[in-house]
Amino acid sequence: MPQTLEPLLRGHAFFAGLDPEYLPLIAGCAKNTVFPAGRFAFREGDPADMFLLIRDGMLALEVAAPGRGPITVQTLTVGDVAGFSWLIERHHRWQFDGRVIERIRAVELDGACLRGKCAADPELGYELMRRFAVLATDRLQATRLQLLDVYGHVG
Amino acid sequence: MWADTEPWRLAAARRESADTVTLGLEPPAPFVFDPGQFNMLYAAGIGEVPISISGDPGQRTRILHTIRDVGAVTHALCATPPGTEIGVRGPYGSHWPLHTAEGGDLIIVAGGIGLPPLRPAIYQALRHRDRYQRLVLLYGARTPRDLLFTGELARWRGRFDLTVEVTVDVGDRDWRGNVGVVPDLIGRVTFEPGTATAFMVGPEIMMRFTVRALLERGVPEDRVFLSMERNMQCAAALCGHCQLGPFLLCRDGPVLSYRQLARWISLREI
Amino acid sequence: MRYVLDLGGLGQLLAALRQRGFRLIGPVVADGAICYGEITSAADLPAGWTDEQDGGTYRLKRRDDGALFGYNVGPQSPKKYLFPASATLWRSHPPGTADTDDEKPFAFIGVRSCELHAIAVQDRVFLGGQHPDPLYAARRDGAFIVAVNCGQAARTCFCVSMSAGPKADAGFDLALTELTGEGGHRFLAETGTPRGEEVIADTPGAQPASPRDATAADQIIERTAAQMGRAMPAVDLRDLLYGNLEHPRWDDVAARCLTCGNCTMACPTCFCFSVEDVTDLAGRAAERNRSWDSCFTLDHSYIHGGPVRTSARSRYRQWMTHKLATWTGQFGTSGCVGCGRCITWCPAGIDITEEVAAIAADT
Structure with missing residues (x-):
């Protein structure tokens, strides 16, 4: 079964350029998963011990506020990765609700399993950390731009 | 050149969002423009503002202008009832290449x-x-x-x-x-x-x-x-307000290439 | 062709211009300075007056030779008439009317070389584009120019380094050089146009100039050129300023600049104007007015939400880089003619040549 996931991993933008030798190792922590529309892939505050390589569908990162209803801060779709909390010390909890807007097909990676492999093979750990650093930076920049509220009325 | 043209007639106004309205204006004669150009619209007694043309360049008898209500003149224009005459000068500026x-x-x-x-x-x-x-x-x-x-x-x-x-x-x-x-x-x-x-x-x-x-x-x-956007008052490259470095945006712009703008666009207060 | 005329001849020349229907504008003493105003004869000219200028300083002084043009440049320039400080562009009643100049054409008397260059600069701005300004065109059209070659330079003058003087080289109908020494008070007159020739022909006192008078006039201009109080650094100003838009010197000058806009008001080339629509209380009659604006005001760069250039640093940088560098990109010529008015009339004595030199020295 893991062998069948290697092509999916190789084909996902997140692993582009990764030494193919690592794919079986990563595939050992991976499984195929599907979330129907309207469900939650994860909930704010729950332990974050996995991440998703989205192959299809759309996921909304939401936060609920009393009286305001859910507020979507970002949507993720094909080629995106949902979740990096599993990798970051002291942050192993979901920060947002992951609500499925359109049926999601994804590869789910087990965080504890991957952390173990990274600890055993720091080169793999570095490769993954590099990729998540880019992801986190992209998210941070997008968030800053959102905070600027560039379309709003000034003054 | 300041207001010597025949007024246009507001044929229809359409609300696009809470603060934005599209005015369909009928020129006294068929009006030709290039995509990206703008007109100066005059709200009687209040003032003039540059507004980009937002309609189909193939349509020459009803010219659309989509206006966001952000100041005194745009507020008056957004509230103009159909049938009103509006002063229009244009088209001005560069176009999309x-x-x-x-x-x-x-x-x-x-x-x-x-x-x-x-x-x-x-x-x-x-x-x-x-x-x-x-x-x-x-x-x-x-x-x-x-x-x-x-x-x-x-x-x-x-x-x-x-x-x-x-x-x-x-x-x-x-x-x-x-x-x-x-x-x-x-x-x-x-x-x-x-x-x-x-x-x-x-x-x-x-x-x-x-x-x-x-x-x-x-x-x-x-x-x-x-x-690009800067203060624009005359639209005739005379009044000096729309300067952005070496460009007069009403004449050289509003459409410019990034190669032209690269030196200026990231400077503060330029 | 060069002629010589004495004081009486100058009077005849002015009379000939009036006779031809010109409205004479020339230097007059007013408000403690030599300004431009309407004149009717040579008696209105500032005989025996000169001025002393430096950064932030202007004083009228007497001179003992009775010279009529023995001063440097005053706070005003022909801009006062060609591009008046305020004008009505359009009125709804009577429909479509504007300020036009149906009056007589101007004859400007005593225009200096820097001012001729400034007129040429404003001609490019107001008449050289796709949408010529009808008001400027009406006032400029047919204007007769009697230039005067400067007999002295102020401490604020730097026209030589801007290739704009002190000798009038183009853009005049007649150019005078005032001679007061040996041989008596007289004027060497050079014609620049057929119109100038015609007016000289109507001036009985004008005689062909002797080689001695011509040499004397040339020497005066040479002496003035050597007297320049200041000089613009001989560097490529466009490269220098484009390359130093974030130079710390802008902070330095911003600490001194009051953003009062005096430099832009006194400058003979500054052309920015604001347009304002006004209406009567009943909302029936409307008009559109324009008045001189200055890039030192916050409103100048206002877009919905606020001004683009809020700091003094950015506004001084805008003025100076426009004048010396971006103007070239906009109108194919520098916006500075080296007249020094911005230095004299700056209450803080900020000196454009010194600011350029400071940036050039630290690049």
Whole structure:
């Protein structure tokens, strides 16, 4: 079964350029998963011990506020990765609700399993950390731009 | 040249969003303009403002202007009842270089009230669809309620020869589309950067970030075009207010290439 | 062709111009300075007056030779008439009317070389584009120019380094050089146009100039050129300023600049104007007015939401880079003619040549 996931991993933008030798190792922590529309892939505050390589569908990162209803801060779709909390010390909890807007097909990676492999093979750990650093930076920049509220009325 | 033209007649006004209205104005004679150009609209006794033309360049007897209510003059224009005569001077300024874009992909990027000045270019590109490879429209707004031309966006989405990606900074309960910023859309769509041309209008910050995303993907500096905004009073390259470095935006702009703007656009208070 | 005329001849020349229907504008003493005003004869000219200028300083002084043009440049320039400080562009009643100048054409008397260059600069701005300004065109049309070659330079003058003087080289109908020494008080007159020739022909006192008078006039101009109080550094100003838009010197000058806009008001080339629509209380009659604006005001760069250039640093940078560098990109010529008015009339004595030198020295 893991062998069948290697092509999916190789084909996902997140692993582009990764030494193919690592794919079986990563595939050992991976499984195929599907979330129907309207469900939650994860909930704010729950332990974050996995991440998703989205192959299809759309996921909304939401936060609920009393009286305001859910507020979507970002949507993720094909080629995106949902979740990096599993990798970051002291942050192993979901920060947002992951609500499925359109049926999601994804590869789910087990965080504890991957952390173990990274600890055993720091080169793999570095490769993954590099990729998540880019992801986190992209998210941070997008968030800053959102905070600027560039379309709003000034003054 | 100041107000010696016959007035135009406001034939219809259409509310696009809470603060934005499209005026359909009838010129005294058929009116020809290039996509990206603007007119000076006069609210009687209050003042004049530059407003981009937002309609189809093939339509010469009803000229559309989409106006966001942000000040005294735009407020008066947005509240003008149909039938009223309005002073119009124009068209002024440079236009979207649609010919430059021919043969390659055309990426149109709009933020907020930036969509109306691009709409004439979209109409023109669709009219001559065979002259371009991929045609992509990326559009961002603050919230779903701020989106303009939603009916038309839905129709465009239904076309197979036009890719439309819409995103909002903040979604709401009913929004099922993208939430995120416009520059992030650049990485999500398929196009050929080497031959692509990009047209862009939006808040300056959004444009600076989006230009970076385009350049990182390999779109050449001289094929990225931006429409810029500064204080504009005469539209005749005389009054000096619309200076942006060596450019008088009413004459040399509003559309300029990023290659022309690169030195100036990231400077503060220029 | 060069002629010589004495004081009486100058009077005849002015009379000939009036006879031809010109409205004479020339130097007059007013408000403690030598200004431009309407004159009727040579008696209105500032005989025996000169001025002393430096950064932030202007004083009228007497001189003992009775010279009529023995001063440097005053706070005003022909801009006062060609591009008046305020004008009505359009009125709804009577429909479509504007300020036009149906009056007589101007004859400007005593225009200096820097001012001729400034007129040429404003001609390019107001008449050289796709939408010529009808008001400027009406006032400029047919204007007769009697230039005067400067007999002295102020401490604030730097026209030589801007290739704009002190000798009038183009753009005049007649150019005078005032001679007061040996041989008596007289004027060497050079014609620049057929119109100038015609007016000289109507001036009985004008005689062909002797080689001695011509040499004397040339020497005066040479002496003035050597007297320049200041000089613009001989560098490529466009390259220098484009390359130093974030130079710390802008902070330095911003600490001294009061953003009062005096430099832009006194400058003979500054052309910015603001447009304002006004209406009567009943909302029936409306008019559109324009008045001189300055890039030192916050409103100048106002777009919805606020001004683009809020700091003094950015506004001084805008003024100076426009004047010396971006003007070239906009109109194909520098916006500075080296008249020194911005130095004299700056209450803080900020000196454009010194600011350029400071940036050039630290690049």
